[in-house]
Amino acid sequence: MTTFAPEFTGWSKTARLFREITITEKLDGTNAGLHVSEDGQVVAQSRNRIITPDADNYGFARWAADHADELAHILGPGLHFGEWWGSGIQRRYGLTDRPAGRDRHEVDRRFSLFNVDRWYREDEVVESMRSRADQSLLVDAVDAVPVLYRGVFSEDAITEAMTDLRTGGSYAAPGFMNPEGICVYHSQSRTVYKITLDNNDAGKWEAAA
Template sequence: MTEQFTPEFREWPKTPRLFREIVITEKIDGTNAGLHISEDGQVVAQSRKRIVTPDSDNYDFARWAATNADELAHILGPGLHFGEWWGQGIQRRYGMGRKVFSIFNVVRWGTQADEDGTTMKSRAEQSGLVDQVDAVPILYRGVFDQDVIDDLMKELRENGSHAAPGFMNPEGICVYHSQSRGVFKVTLDQNDAGKWEAAA
């Protein structure tokens, strides 16, 4: 006699609603980076795939993090902070003579104050790293709207980067969807052809 098949019940997940808040930021073409900061201010750097050190680095990110560990711990606070390490000598280079670490968590960067009333942004502005630590530029925050996405892509193609004003070859946008908590990219290359190309 064949044994009775008894599968484990698996619930279908709730389907997120599309027309909820999104945050659209410029997608910067550098290298993915992250900083682990402990409660006592220790700083460890990583790339997309591994922990990096000054002796086994990724575009000098670990060396920069080690050199500026105290200020980075003060600016960002404890936690894991993901961002893009970009600028001089990395991917598109953006015509820059320096490198910048731009964090992805733009809401925490600019609006979430700590107990002392300061934000990451305000601490960065008061530090010696004001031109080396920032957040990716917010281009839109509101309800999902395909027309807004198309308009922003057209504006980037015509007017260039917000992260590096005057640079006329930006990569595209990232769309953070609040309900799904997912991030989606739309690029200005042929992989994501859209209405904005017809108007170009």
């Protein structure tokens, strides 16, 4: 009989709960990403596939192709994940198509980046994003998801963030009173958790208040 000799597999180090978290507004659009090469080429993707203007996802690939040079300049090389949201996508956030000339309309959609550690400091957009945009109007459509809290893990902070959204509406789209919820990034476990204001999580965070 062959001797059973498995390879040793250790238990991974357990992350400590009371470490820094970042709470951001969870936007209800469609997951998107931009691959930017060292020489400035830009390729778009959805949650599940590479997309093109001919095989698109809510116009994200077309938008990326139309603004490829500016996006490469603003974002720099790498893979940049975010949410593509606005007119005609999921909650829409009160954004609608805008007149852009005779018989034409401009679709009001925005790309909000998830990597707030790069794009935010003290809850403000890093000035390098705007300075690198060189006065381009594109920067109005590229931002980062709003930061609601950064600090040590706290159930009170989570509850407060949810309450603020429920009573004050979206931070990303001021005046829109039906936001989706929050994302909580735990720095030590490097994991993102979501809590929504809909029936999936209703009562759970309110009970903790």
